Amino acid sequence: MIDKVTGAGALPFPVQLKALLDQEARYQPKLSGLRVIESAQDNGLRMTVKLRDFQVRELLSLTRFFGFSGDTFSLAVNLLDRFLAVVKIQPKHLSCVGLCCFYIAVKTSEEERTIPLASDLIRISQNRFTVHDMMRMEKIVLEKLYWKVKAPTALHFLRFFHSHIQEMDAESKSILNIERLEAQLKACHCSFIFTKIKPSLLALSLLALEIEDQYECEPVPALKEALDGLQERLSVKAGDLVCMRELVAKCLAEYATTKCLKPNGQRLRWMISGRTARQLKHSYYKIAHLPTIPESAY
Incomplete structure (x- = not known):
């Protein structure tokens, strides 16, 4: 993934931040395509916001099931959003697109020994397509994204900012909980x-909300100073940050459960026999290939 070095031989923070921001601009979903999805009617014929959010939640479930990292999930969401913003797909192809984005992210972020077979991914996710369909779709996704996979995600910025704040104020190590922040980010990823x-703005907003919510009664000057410094470096207006913080707060309120706050506290494990695995989708081996997928762009 995107390497950020900290410690004694690291590049200065402003240099690393500029490099990340330069990359960020090149890996954003196309706004015109996102607006098309946002305006689409839920008639089963067009890609919609509801379908997108459902698919992202499916990817989160797979991430938890396999015990993959937050990097894998965040990258999979980035790939999915970028692809949906440039190619008009029909709802029946969404699960295949989503699983392909997930598989690309897994192969990019995880250790080789932990990468599952494509056939196992299809069977566990109980999807109705073949490995051939998935490989064909994976090629389409990569081509439409110009093989630009290693994107700087909100998770990269969140960890980068969190590390920077810790370097500025040692006491913040016991104050800002990165696991809690990452769990909140996962909830935000599930919202279109x-x-x-x-x-970078999403990461900053999560930090701002956490500092405000947790330490409003007992303000920590060093945290506020560090946050203001990040806001200035990102050229974010105070009003824009307030609006974003409110959006994040609204999103998190909808996910205010123990499961959300501690999503990795107890990793889901399915202990199944080979026979059971084969029967998860008894019709899987008889499924015909998906019809040709139109590649019309927005």
């Missing part, structure tokens, strides 16, 4: 509204 927001 954040597809149009720059990853």
Whole structure:
């Protein structure tokens, strides 16, 4: 993934930040395509916001099931949103597109020994397409994204900013909980509204909301100073940050459960026999290939 070096031989923070911001602009979903999805009617014929959010939640479930990292999930969401913003797909192809984006992210972020077979991914996710369909779709996704896979995600910025704040104020190590922040980011990924927001701004908003919610009664000057410094470096207006913070707060309120706050506290494990695995989708081996997928762009 995107390498960010900290410690004694690291490049200065402003240099690393500029490099990330330069990349960020090139890996954002196309706004015109996102608006088409946003305006689509839920008639089963067009890609919609509801379908997109459902698919992202499916990817989150797969991430938890396999015990994959947050990097994998965030990258999979980035790939999915970028593809949906440039190619008009029919709802019946969405699960194949989503699983392909997930598989690309897995192969990019995870250790080789932990990468599952495509056939196992299809069977566990109980999808109705073949490995051949998935490989064909994967090629389409990569071509439409010009093979630009290693995108700087909101998770990269969140960890980068969090590390920077810790370097500025040692006490913040026991104050800002990165696991909690990452869990909140996963909830935001499941909401379409954040597809149009720059990853750096989303990360900053999560930090701002956390600092405000947790330490309003007992303000920590060093945290406020560090946050103001990040806001200035990102050239974010105070009003824009307030609006984003409110959007994040509204999203998190809908996911205010123990499961959301601690999504990785107890990893889901399915212990199944080979026979059971084969019967998950008894018709899987008889499924015909998906019809040709139109590649019309917005």
